[in-house]
Amino acid sequence: MATLYIDNQPHEVNSGHNLLEACLSLGLDLPYFCWHPAMGSVGACRQCAIKVYKDENDKKGRLIMSCMEPVTNNQRISVADTEAKEFREEVIGWLMTNHPHDCAVCDEGGSCHLQDMTVMTGHAYRKFRYKKRTHTNQDLGPFINHEMNRCIQCYRCVRFYKDYAGGKDFDVFASRNKVYFGRQEDGVLESEFSGNLAEVCPTGVFTDKTLKQHYTRKWDLTMAPSICQHCSLGCNIIAGERYGSLRMIGNRYHGEVNGYFICDRGRFGYEFVNAPGRVRQPIMNGQVIGRKEVLQEINRLLKEAKVIGIGSPRASIQSNFALKALVGKNNFYHGVSESEHDMAELAIRILKEGPVRTPSLKEVESCDAVFILGEDLTNSSPMLALAVRQAARVQPMNEVAKANIPEWNDAAVREFVQDKNGPFFSATIHDTKLDELASEKYYAAPDDIARLGFAVAHRIDSAVPDVPNYPEELKQLADRIASGLLQSENPVVISGVSSESETVMRAAANVAWALHSKKKKAGLVLTMLECNSLGLAMMGGGKLDGAFNAVLNGHADTAIIMENDLYRHGSFATVDKFLKTCKQVIVLEHTPHATLKKAHVIIPAGTFAESDGMLINNEGRAQRFFQVYESTEVIQESWRWLLNMGINAGNEHMSQWKNFEDITKAIAQEEEFLKGVDTITPPSSFRVAGQRIPREPHRYSGRTAMNANINVSEPKPPEDPDSSLSYTMEGYRGLAPSSMIPFFWSPGWNSVQSVNKYQNEIGASLKGGDPGLRLIEPEPGAVANYFSTVPEVFQPIADHFWLVWTHHIFGSEELSKRSPSVAQRMPQHPYAMINPKDAEQQKVNEGDKISFEVEKHVYVLMVKLNNTIPSGVAALPYGLEGMPSTELPGWGILKR
Amino acid sequence: MFSIIRSMWLTFLHAFHKRETIQYPEQKVKLPARWRGRIVLTRDPDMGERCVGCYLCAAACPVDCISLQATEDENGRRYPEFFRINFSRCIFCGYCEEACPTYAIQLIPDFEMGEFDRQNLVYEKNDLLINGQGKYPGYNYYKVAGLAIGGKGKGEAENEEQPVDIKSLMP
Numbered sequence A: 001m002a003t004l005y006i007d008n009q010p011h012e013v014n015s016g017h018n019l020l021e022a023c024l025s026l027g028l029d030l031p032y033f034c035w036h037p038a039m040g041s042v043g044a045c046r047q048c049a050i051k052v053y054k055d056e057n058d059k060k061g062r063l064i065m066s067c068m069e070p071v072t073n074n075q076r077i078s079v080a081d082t083e084a085k086e087f088r089e090e091v092i093g094w095l096m097t098n099h100p101h102d103c104a105v106c107d108e109g110g111s112c113h114l115q116d117m118t119v120m121t122g123h124a125y126r127k128f129r130y131k132k133r134t135h136t137n138q139d140l141g142p143f144i145n146h147e148m149n150r151c152i153q154c155y156r157c158v159r160f161y162k163d164y165a166g167g168k169d170f171d172v173f174a175s176r177n178k179v180y181f182g183r184q185e186d187g188v189l190e191s192e193f194s195g196n197l198a199e200v201c202p203t204g205v206f207t208d209k210t211l212k213q214h215y216t217r218k219w220d221l222t223m224a225p226s227i228c229q230h231c232s233l234g235c236n237i238i239a240g241e242r243y244g245s246l247r248m249i250g251n252r253y254h255g256e257v258n259g260y261f262i263c264d265r266g267r268f269g270y271e272f273v274n275a276p277g278r279v280r281q282p283i284m285n286g287q288v289i290g291r292k293e294v295l296q297e298i299n300r301l302l303k304e305a306k307v308i309g310i311g312s313p314r315a316s317i318q319s320n321f322a323l324k325a326l327v328g329k330n331n332f333y334h335g336v337s338e339s340e341h342d343m344a345e346l347a348i349r350i351l352k353e354g355p356v357r358t359p360s361l362k363e364v365e366s367c368d369a370v371f372i373l374g375e376d377l378t379n380s381s382p383m384l385a386l387a388v389r390q391a392a393r394v395q396p397m398n399e400v401a402k403a404n405i406p407e408w409n410d411a412a413v414r415e416f417v418q419d420k421n422g423p424f425f426s427a428t429i430h431d432t433k434l435d436e437l438a439s440e441k442y443y444a445a446p447d448d449i450a451r452l453g454f455a456v457a458h459r460i461d462s463a464v465p466d467v468p469n470y471p472e473e474l475k476q477l478a479d480r481i482a483s484g485l486l487q488s489e490n491p492v493v494i495s496g497v498s499s500e501s502e503t504v505m506r507a508a509a510n511v512a513w514a515l516h517s518k519k520k521k522a523g524l525v526l527t528m529l530e531c532n533s534l535g536l537a538m539m540g541g542g543k544l545d546g547a548f549n550a551v552l553n554g555h556a557d558t559a560i561i562m563e564n565d566l567y568r569h570g571s572f573a574t575v576d577k578f579l580k581t582c583k584q585v586i587v588l589e590h591t592p593h594a595t596l597k598k599a600h601v602i603i604p605a606g607t608f609a610e611s612d613g614m615l616i617n618n619e620g621r622a623q624r625f626f627q628v629y630e631s632t633e634v635i636q637e638s639w640r641w642l643l644n645m646g647i648n649a650g651n652e653h654m655s656q657w658k659n660f661e662d663i664t665k666a667i668a669q670e671e672e673f674l675k676g677v678d679t680i681t682p683p684s685s686f687r688v689a690g691q692r693i694p695r696e697p698h699r700y701s702g703r704t705a706m707n708a709n710i711n712v713s714e715p716k717p718p719e720d721p722d723s724s725l726s727y728t729m730e731g732y733r734g735l736a737p738s739s740m741i742p743f744f745w746s747p748g749w750n751s752v753q754s755v756n757k758y759q760n761e762i763g764a765s766l767k768g769g770d771p772g773l774r775l776i777e778p779e780p781g782a783v784a785n786y787f788s789t790v791p792e793v794f795q796p797i798a799d800h801f802w803l804v805w806t807h808h809i810f811g812s813e814e815l816s817k818r819s820p821s822v823a824q825r826m827p828q829h830p831y832a833m834i835n836p837k838d839a840e841q842q843k844v845n846e847g848d849k850i851s852f853e854v855e856k857h858v859y860v861l862m863v864k865l866n867n868t869i870p871s872g873v874a875a876l877p878y879g880l881e882g883m884p885s886t887e888l889p890g891w892g893i894l895k896r
Numbered sequence B: 001m002f003s004i005i006r007s008m009w010l011t012f013l014h015a016f017h018k019r020e021t022i023q024y025p026e027q028k029v030k031l032p033a034r035w036r037g038r039i040v041l042t043r044d045p046d047m048g049e050r051c052v053g054c055y056l057c058a059a060a061c062p063v064d065c066i067s068l069q070a071t072e073d074e075n076g077r078r079y080p081e082f083f084r085i086n087f088s089r090c091i092f093c094g095y096c097e098e099a100c101p102t103y104a105i106q107l108i109p110d111f112e113m114g115e116f117d118r119q120n121l122v123y124e125k126n127d128l129l130i131n132g133q134g135k136y137p138g139y140n141y142y143k144v145a146g147l148a149i150g151g152k153g154k155g156e157a158e159n160e161e162q163p164v165d166i167k168s169l170m171p
Ligand code: SF4
Pocket: A099, A100, A101, A102, A103, A104, A106, A107, A108, A109, A110, A112, A113, A114, A115, A150, A202, A203, A204, A205
């Protein structure tokens, strides 16, 4: 801490900050452009000028760029000084000399940092009388719109895209007032994080192209805090609606989870909500029926049936719990494959019973060594890939500190670090985008990856069994990895379910535990397949096979399947047989899929945007998402449908519940692993000064006209029985509790930059603490019970391929792939990735067809060659249309 | 006493003053050009729709009676997909006109909008859009904006240089 005199007032500030950060942390309004809280300063825009004084007698002072000067104790500065103010106004005047007269047609307008800063400095008229320089734009693909005329040369975009996120296809071109930010030629932006450009760029150069297709100003959106549903990391998002359709997803700052960024799957995957094929009406035997009727019919069906319920890893814990309560504990099954089920349970066991804690994304960023086993993070858990990118810089950054360069001085830091990376080891099935950071990489079949893990763990702690007959070169590799990890302070080991191999996960746990035994502050991250995989696993319930058997053996005849396409989790033949055997298949769903086609009764469930719920992310953090808008009367949360069914059926347990809160309380009481979930948001009775928190900004427009075409008398706005958010613009305007911030806004700060005002300190936690509750912590005194079974070395079989999944950020996840923009980025054909050596042996080439038989089904796939995939292994894209619906890994028999 | 007589006298004199009452509707009212009555959407000099769907009028409206949806044609020109004003709510304050950066929305001297059915006071774009420029002739927003639209490329707006050639080696 240091004392800083700002305009003669003493303030306590963080001495690690620069002056700009110190001022902003204190809540002062100081304009800036090029500094970014996650990326530091470069001093490019000259907007943040303030005065510094030698001592209290110095009346003149000198102008400096506040973002480039560290805080020193007893320093005297002035923000309000007239000269500094005039300077800032001039600077913005210069930045605007070439700015187009575009606000009316600019998507940034209303949430534009440049607008805000211009108003803040008071610049109003363009003094420059000459012509404006112009630029042509580029087509950057389905996600991002480019309007280069609006650029103010702050360099944030290129610093984010290239330096922070490791993108290769974006840069700054030309010189002086002609500088140009874009790609070397038109084309799709390759980075998985390109969407953040829309938020990082303080102007309307980069904007969300999907928003443009149904453009709405920020002030016109009905917004709610939500959680991304497209992978297991649980990034916090803001979702905005207008005229009954979901319009955009923005980042919602969370100090521990996603920070300032989200990935493109999360940002652009939302349009499945608006998809024309959505389930919007109850359907019974092909006939659309009403809400009351369908409930009556179901009540009749359930009375005479033996019912089982199949839950879902992408439905909230509330929905899964309600289903479990409706059908009874013993009739509730997880709708996931055997291996998914077992791996999720294994993960919980490892994280609870082992001594090593799972770090949050933020903590991963500061780990100084990384060991990845079997995960292609960029594709399976994108934001984790971004976090380990930062982790790779931690050790070189220690040198930076020694050289007396402050961490926030980004240009100097990057100059100093160059492309040095800390210890970064990656063992994956085939090449990944993170390989460029890796000091050691190893491509192998899952069992061999696990063997490497065991070998490394053994070298760290000899209590772990060694790998017998390990080849010399691999021994050396394991030595190097072990010594690299041992030289670090807080290494992180990352594994997960995408290789669908329990042995890999066990090996990862061994490595982390071994490091722990050597007094390292080790972390272990295990990623999951879906947004609530862990939550489902924590609730207990049978495996999917159990459900199949129950029906096939006649113990049950009716299945309620909730938000789940069984064909994604079980093998085609079994699922088919199961669905045929069921007398009644009742499906609650929002998005059409193969299982839905076999349903007798379809009930329209709400997507995340139309629902309240909670998810447990891979870290074991319970997080709440709020309903963004009330859908038509028929679409409802699955849990609400189930609740109604339960009440109709006279289920005593369920009859006590009325709303979201009651269910959540019941979960907290009855589910051993989910204690405390009822405390993560304030209750629905919560009010500030008697008021709710409004979902709409106070400038929300059109409410007396938008429905006037239907009826000139406005309807009463819906009331929210499940939370203390309101569906109107009226309510409390100050800071909302951190777990229920519907949007970031502060007077004079209309863009996302207003998040500064919501934080305890720049880049730190939100005021009131970062939301969510971590449910999994190692039990105190837990000791490492090393896994001791070393797997056998992988042996290829002639005319067979060991089939494994490979994940695609765009295409593998069930919901986001229905978003038209994401669909444009998916692989066009299902393929089989094999090694060229195997291809040569089989006499096939890239693009040829190859056929496999898996569980008596023949699949014809296109050959894709990859030099890194081990011989005898074929990787198939997970979740793509036309892919085998079967449990992998497994052997595929080659057909000629 | 005197004041009563005085008042009666003055009132009596009014009988000989010029009549202020107009025999409306037989006789029409003369309104100044800036009188704030019925709202129209105007066109620019080359008859394109002026409204660019910026939502500023809607945000400025104190009774929130304007609602629209912006969209764009295949050449990037923005316009409102629908534009609705609920005149049963409108207070004719003229804020929308003031907010409009394109002179699209204008209040004109016409108040004859009475209806028996309130529903008929809901005007859609069809009812609002006129075939003229209204009070501000000559202004064409797209001629001064940097956005390229059909018929106007980059560098072709007023006061613009030709687009930069970023591959040029000249300093
Ligand atoms: S970038 Fe901001 S200031 Fe510039 S045209 Fe867009 S909204 Fe206006």
